[in-house]
Amino acid sequence: MLFNSWTFWIFFAVVLPIYWLLPHRPQTIFLLIASYFFYAWWDWRFLPIIAISTLMDYTLGHVIYSTPIGSQRKFYVCISVIVNLALLGVFKYYNFFSREFSVLLTAIGIPVSLPVLNVILPVGISFYTFQSMSYVLDIARGVTKPAKNLWNFALYVAFFPHLVAGPIMRSGTKEHDPLGRGLLKQLEVPRIFRSNDFQEGLYHILLGLFKKIVIGDNLASLVNYTFSSGRNDLTGLECLVGIYAFAWQIYADFSGYSSIAQGLAKWMGVDLMLNFRTPYLAINPSDFWRRWHISLSTWLRDYLYIPLGGSRQGEAQTYQNLLTTMIIGGLWHGANWTFLLWGAFHGFLLCAYRLVGARKMPHTNLGFLSKMWRVVLTFHLICFGWLLFRAENMTQVMLFVKLIATNHTITPLVISILWLMVFYVLPLFIYEWWADSRNNLIVLLTEHWGFRSVVYSYFIIMLILFPPATAHEFIYFQF
Amino acid sequence: MAVICLLGLMELGIRFFQERLSVDIQHIKGIPQILNNLGNSKGKHILFLGNSLTREGIDLEVFRHIWKIQGGTAASFQRVNPDDTTMLDWYYLFRYIIGPGHVPIDLVVVGFVRNQLSDQNTLHVDRLGGYFGGLAAMTEAFTCDIFNMGDRVDFLLSAVSRFYSNRERIKNVLLSMIPAYRESAQALNRAINNRSQDSRSTPHKYERLTRLLTYARERRTKMVFVAMPLPESYKITDDLRGAIVSAGGILLDCRSIDGLNPGDYTDGFHLSRRGAKIYSTRLAQEILGQTQPQEMLKIQSTLPPPGHLQ
Numbered sequence: 001m002l003f004n005s006w007t008f009w010i011f012f013a014v015v016l017p018i019y020w021l022l023p024h025r026p027q028t029i030f031l032l033i034a035s036y037f038f039y040a041w042w043d044w045r046f047l048p049i050i051a052i053s054t055l056m057d058y059t060l061g062h063v064i065y066s067t068p069i070g071s072q073r074k075f076y077v078c079i080s081v082i083v084n085l086a087l088l089g090v091f092k093y094y095n096f097f098s099r100e101f102s103v104l105l106t107a108i109g110i111p112v113s114l115p116v117l118n119v120i121l122p123v124g125i126s127f128y129t130f131q132s133m134s135y136v137l138d139i140a141r142g143v144t145k146p147a148k149n150l151w152n153f154a155l156y157v158a159f160f161p162h163l164v165a166g167p168i169m170r171s172g173t174k175e176h177d178p179l180g181r182g183l184l185k186q187l188e189v190p191r192i193f194r195s196n197d198f199q200e201g202l203y204h205i206l207l208g209l210f211k212k213i214v215i216g217d218n219l220a221s222l223v224n225y226t227f228s229s230g231r232n233d234l235t236g237l238e239c240l241v242g243i244y245a246f247a248w249q250i251y252a253d254f255s256g257y258s259s260i261a262q263g264l265a266k267w268m269g270v271d272l273m274l275n276f277r278t279p280y281l282a283i284n285p286s287d288f289w290r291r292w293h294i295s296l297s298t299w300l301r302d303y304l305y306i307p308l309g310g311s312r313q314g315e316a317q318t319y320q321n322l323l324t325t326m327i328i329g330g331l332w333h334g335a336n337w338t339f340l341l342w343g344a345f346h347g348f349l350l351c352a353y354r355l356v357g358a359r360k361m362p363h364t365n366l367g368f369l370s371k372m373w374r375v376v377l378t379f380h381l382i383c384f385g386w387l388l389f390r391a392e393n394m395t396q397v398m399l400f401v402k403l404i405a406t407n408h409t410i411t412p413l414v415i416s417i418l419w420l421m422v423f424y425v426l427p428l429f430i431y432e433w434w435a436d437s438r439n440n441l442i443v444l445l446t447e448h449w450g451f452r453s454v455v456y457s458y459f460i461i462m463l464i465l466f467p468p469a470t471a472h473e474f475i476y477f478q479f
Numbered sequence: 480m481a482v483i484c485l486l487g488l489m490e491l492g493i494r495f496f497q498e499r500l501s502v503d504i505q506h507i508k509g510i511p512q513i514l515n516n517l518g519n520s521k522g523k524h525i526l527f528l529g530n531s532l533t534r535e536g537i538d539l540e541v542f543r544h545i546w547k548i549q550g551g552t553a554a555s556f557q558r559v560n561p562d563d564t565t566m567l568d569w570y571y572l573f574r575y576i577i578g579p580g581h582v583p584i585d586l587v588v589v590g591f592v593r594n595q596l597s598d599q600n601t602l603h604v605d606r607l608g609g610y611f612g613g614l615a616a617m618t619e620a621f622t623c624d625i626f627n628m629g630d631r632v633d634f635l636l637s638a639v640s641r642f643y644s645n646r647e648r649i650k651n652v653l654l655s656m657i658p659a660y661r662e663s664a665q666a667l668n669r670a671i672n673n674r675s676q677d678s679r680s681t682p683h684k685y686e687r688l689t690r691l692l693t694y695a696r697e698r699r700t701k702m703v704f705v706a707m708p709l710p711e712s713y714k715i716t717d718d719l720r721g722a723i724v725s726a727g728g729i730l731l732d733c734r735s736i737d738g739l740n741p742g743d744y745t746d747g748f749h750l751s752r753r754g755a756k757i758y759s760t761r762l763a764q765e766i767l768g769q770t771q772p773q774e775m776l777k778i779q780s781t782l783p784p785p786g787h788l789q
Contacts, residue, residue, distance in 0.1 A: 005628070006628050006629040006631075006633075007628040010632075222667070225666070412659035412663050413663045416663035416664075417663070420660070423657060449481065450481065453485060454485070457486060460482065461489065464642065464643060465646045466650055
């Protein structure tokens with residue numbers, strides 16, 4: 001049940017009114033049932049996994065909270081982390097490591113054939129596993145309290161708007177949290193429909209659908225064509241615009257999903273955290289990670305980078321921590337060398353940025369040109385990362401790099417992809433630039449209703465007129 | 480509210496200007512008139528049903544001339560040939576537009592190539608909902624042909640909104656303004672088609688064809704299916720032959736016609752005027768040579784029945 005399908009909207013149209021008619025506790029249970037139904041729509045056989053993960057972390061959360069600080073508490077935390085990572089390991093990483101290990105052993109003269117698991121990856125497992133782990137880790141850190149009851153916690157894990165592709169929500173701190181209100185804390189109190197929730201939800205949903213369907217899915221065909229294996233007639237410029245197209249496809253696809261999730265939750269009186277903040281307007285690699293997949297980058301920061309020592313243990317250790325964090329961040333996306341290299345590349349970028357001391361450079365009040373060259377340079381560095389991310393293997397990466405460096409033939413495909421990007425992406429880019437310059441991502445909501453109506457009509461007309469030839473799943477569902 | 484008003488204005492605009500949007504819409508909107516013209520003519524009523532291949536391939540004047548000089552019974556001829564249509568479209572068109580009209584059709588000649596008669600062709604729910612069936616066809620469409628929830632909603636929206644049902648056409652008009660779009664779109668389509676052909680390994684089914692023939696039999700309309708010529712030959716499977724013959728239809732094999740050469744195709748698919756003349760001549764001879772339609776139409780044919788027909 002994809003957000004960009006009518007099936008989902010019929011489901012939501014049934015769920016929403018019933019949800020608001022119910023009092024708090026039945027509302028929670030109803031929403032939990034709806035969320036499990038939503039998940040079961042893909043494959044009901046994976047429901048036990050999410051249920052077991054929920055039950056274990058709920059129990060361990062209470063046990064950890066009631067256990068004094070010490071080795072016993074660490075033991076319970078380890079159980080949670082190990083079991084959660086084991087779930088990920090089995091479904092997501094086992095085959096990759098098994099295969100690579102066999103190759104390694106064979107290379108050193110010990111031919112083995114390790115068994116391969118014939119299982120499909122449960123949708124969203126990386127998201128809800130990380131979320132569940134953050135809850136246990138926060139209790140262990142003394143940042144939050146355990147859930148008041150199992151229903152609330154189960155809903156916190158399975159809340160359907162963000163279940164399969166985030167944002168990875170925190171349970172909620174005792175005090176003010178810069179990441180916004182924790183999801184568990186919101187679910188534990190009665191939800192109220194605030195006056196501006198409908199407007200804001202509608203804005204997020206329309207923008208998200210526009211990004212996903214009009215931009216993401218339409219660029220997907222161009223990207224798939226460019227990156228399809230077995231093509232040896234590409235020119236360097238075709239490769240380059242193919243990478244640009246993928247950069248916008250993945251952004252529109254993923255941020256579109258997050259935006260729709262935010263809007264749906266808003267209509268249910270729940271705030272989900274902002275997951276993207278105009279990432280292609282980043283002026284350096286560090287700035288990019290403050291704007292891209294914020295719920296994952298802050299998760300990695302809080303539960304990996306800082307526990308590793310962060311930047312408190314000298315420069316050399318800081319670089320090592322940055323690299324480790326980013327490589328694991330890359331691996332989080334999938335078991336493939338290309339993801340690992342993508343993470344390592346971003347780790348190197350962050351290290352290099354730190355090494356040249358650029359962090360001390362001014363970041364605010366930059367002039368237009370001064371900001372522009374930084375944005376363009378950062379975008380192109382990010383694009384190289386996307387080549388690593390999207391390529392089917394390293395041979396393709398090398399081929400693309402070679403072609404981009406040597407073959408600059410302008411073909412009809414180059415011209416049409418560029419113009420299609422202007423047609424689909426430029427309006428969004430202009431809007432985001434405007435919103436970023438006003439430091440308000442929902443700036444449209446503050447504008448005159450007439451202007452807002454024109455923009456909403458544009459979204460709807462584009463959604464009607466430009467659905468893709470084939471509907472695509474959200475890219476991040478595979479992670 | 481303002482958004483709804485703006486969308487309402489768009490809908491009104493499209494309803495007003497839809498026939499200027501494409502020649503194909505003009506043709507579809509003109510189908511009742513085509514049928515009236517056929518009904519007002521004397522003699523048997525013969526209708527050519529197909530897509531742009533039929534439009535470009537059937538020269539009515541030539542066909543009429545051959546029919547007359549070779550002793551065919553008095554008959555009048557018309558063409559209904561919306562673009563990019565296949566079996567499902569033809570079924571709904573015949574079942575819900577042509578069939579319920581006041582004009583009795585004696586013979587329908589359906590022109591097809593390759594797998595256009597199979598059930599595996601792409602569903603164009605926008606057209607079914609908007610033009611070929613509408614709400615009247617909803618029950619049958621949802622029971623027999625459209626099972627996906629999204630497609631059903633698209634069908635309903637197309638049935639009530641011209642803007643929605645014409646979105647593909649509007650999209651094409653807008654995208655055609657993008658420089659070099661046509662060339663790259665053709666390459667992309669070829670890549671997509673190759674992939675989808677690779678994934679289509681299941682044998683073809685002909686349930687919709689059978690439904691069309693059953694409905695035609697109820698209306699006492701004879702159906703002839705003509706495998707039209709293409710520069711590259713294609714297969715006609717035994718399953719297809721069986722499906723047509725067992726349901727009372729006739730299959731004419733015109734894939735290969737003496738005198739037609741690759742230069743008679745304007746774009747690798749559609750016949751040129753010269754090609755259409757050759758094909759129409761041959762088709763008239765083939766139909767006149769058939770025993771069953773002759774009996775039905777009481778044709779006085781002087782031609783011997785061609786030997787290579789099914």
